[in-house]
Amino acid sequence: xxxxxxxxxxxxxxxxxxxxxxxxxxxxxxxxxxxxxxxxxxxxxxxxxxxxxxxxxxxxxxxxxxxxxxxxxxxxxxxxxxxxxxxxxxxxxxxxxxxxxxxxxxxxxxxxxxxxxxxxxxxxxxxxxxxxxxxxxxxxxxxxxxxxxxxxxxxxxxxxxxxxxxxxxxxxxxxxxxxxxxxxxxxxxxxxxxxxxxxxxxxxxxxxxxxxxxxxxxxxxxxxxxxxxxxxxxxxxxxxxxxxxxxxxxxxxxxxxxxxxxxxxxxxxxxxxxxxxxxxxxxxxxxxxxxxxxxxxxxxxxxxxxxxxxxxxxxxxxxxxxxxxxxxxxxxxxxxxxxxx
Amino acid sequence: xxxxxxxxxxxxxxxxxxxxxxxxxxxxxxxxxxxxxxxxxxxxxxxxxxxxxxxxxxxxxxxxxxxxxxxxxxxxxx
Numbered sequence: 001x002x003x004x005x006x007x008x009x010x011x012x013x014x015x016x017x018x019x020x021x022x023x024x025x026x027x028x029x030x031x032x033x034x035x036x037x038x039x040x041x042x043x044x045x046x047x048x049x050x051x052x053x054x055x056x057x058x059x060x061x062x063x064x065x066x067x068x069x070x071x072x073x074x075x076x077x078x079x080x081x082x083x084x085x086x087x088x089x090x091x092x093x094x095x096x097x098x099x100x101x102x103x104x105x106x107x108x109x110x111x112x113x114x115x116x117x118x119x120x121x122x123x124x125x126x127x128x129x130x131x132x133x134x135x136x137x138x139x140x141x142x143x144x145x146x147x148x149x150x151x152x153x154x155x156x157x158x159x160x161x162x163x164x165x166x167x168x169x170x171x172x173x174x175x176x177x178x179x180x181x182x183x184x185x186x187x188x189x190x191x192x193x194x195x196x197x198x199x200x201x202x203x204x205x206x207x208x209x210x211x212x213x214x215x216x217x218x219x220x221x222x223x224x225x226x227x228x229x230x231x232x233x234x235x236x237x238x239x240x241x242x243x244x245x246x247x248x249x250x251x252x253x254x255x256x257x258x259x260x261x262x263x264x265x266x267x268x269x270x271x272x273x274x275x276x277x278x279x280x281x282x283x284x285x286x287x288x289x290x291x292x293x294x295x296x297x298x299x300x301x302x303x304x305x306x307x308x309x310x311x312x313x314x315x316x317x318x319x320x321x322x323x324x325x326x327x328x329x330x331x332x333x334x335x336x337x338x339x340x341x
Numbered sequence: 342x343x344x345x346x347x348x349x350x351x352x353x354x355x356x357x358x359x360x361x362x363x364x365x366x367x368x369x370x371x372x373x374x375x376x377x378x379x380x381x382x383x384x385x386x387x388x389x390x391x392x393x394x395x396x397x398x399x400x401x402x403x404x405x406x407x408x409x410x411x412x413x414x415x416x417x418x419x
Contacts, residue, residue: 033419038419125417127415130417147419148417149416149419150351150417150418155416170398170415171389171415173389185418192418220349222349222359229347229396229411231398
């Protein structure tokens with residue numbers, strides 16, 4: 001297939017042209033988190049002819065992903081997201097090369113992976129990874145296109161672009177209580193599509209060097225009321241220096257429990273915050289309970305919790321039905337209700 | 342003095358409304374408005390957020406008639 005023919009409709013644009021298309025072909029973009037945001041971004045970047053795309057995610061395709069991650073189909077459920085994404089995107093554009101990272105980003109691998117890319121696209125769903133991406137991009141002087149979603153709302157900005165503001169300049173730190181993910185609180189399927197495609201748009205503009213990049217401004221989209229705001233913010237050298245000087249780490253907030261007499265079962269994933277520090281605490285993520293249920297004592301009351309109380313309820317139903325547990329109590333309202341302030 | 346306040350994300354869940362207009366005689370600074378809102382919607386204090394006045398992020402500012410203040414929590418979802 002003729003390389004330029006394929007992209008005729010975008011090379012016709014005088015700002016892009018054959019020259020811009022060549023820049024896209026030579027670009028290396030890493031997508032961290034191949035989920036609600038990462039999937040649509042990956043689809044448009046591959047279709048647009050970005051020459052090399054890195055796909056990083058540790059997760060497998062779940063049926064509940066399909067309402068928003070429309071890169072995936074029913075037949076893909078259970079398979080590694082990065083492998084499926086590479087397969088599907090290669091069919092979309094065989095001229096693009098892909099590197100798959102079927103792993104979780106951490107302080108030990110982040111620099112080695114990021115160094116091979118020009119732009120990082122953040123499609124992650126948790127704060128510790130967002131701060132890790134920010135700090136690594138500050139150290140390596142690379143821009144990243146950040147975005148996150150909540151129910152019907154999305155936030156989007158290009159961070160660390162040509163000495164522009166960083167994620168920490170917008171949100172220097174976070175409390176534990178606002179950790180939340182789509183699994184617990186819900187999200188309208190089209191929302192990450194809109195936001196992820198906008199991330200791809202900013203990525204293409206930075207590669208071709210056209211237009212105004214969304215740096216120093218946060219786009220705040222509300223599809224429920226269909227309103228949009230652009231919030232201006234500035235680079236704060238103190239926050240940038242902090243990111244440069246601190247050791248790279250996945251910052252996890254930890255705290256004690258309110259009632260130290262009780263025994264707890266945490267069914268959240270290992271990265272969810274806050275982590276509880278307590279001697280009688282068992283930590284088994286929901287999807288591992290089928291294999292690891294023998295670790296749970298049956299001779300005393302166990303308080304089961306997650307982030308909001310929804311997954312823990314599911315966990316209890318599963319353990320009761322499949323393994324006859326009768327000593328489990330759900331912590332309604334989630335982790336927030338049992339931490340010591 | 343009439344100020345428009347916009348709430349987003351989990352803060353909107355606390356307030357139950359996306360936007361409101363308040364008329365406050367005794368308030369002249371962003372800090373005072375924040376205290377007023379935290380007293381009114383107690384659970385906001387459990388959330389992290391930044392404030393913007395007229396679409397500009399700021400920690401302190403003097404408010405004037407017609408200003409728009411936004412409560413902006415970070416989102417984690419992806």
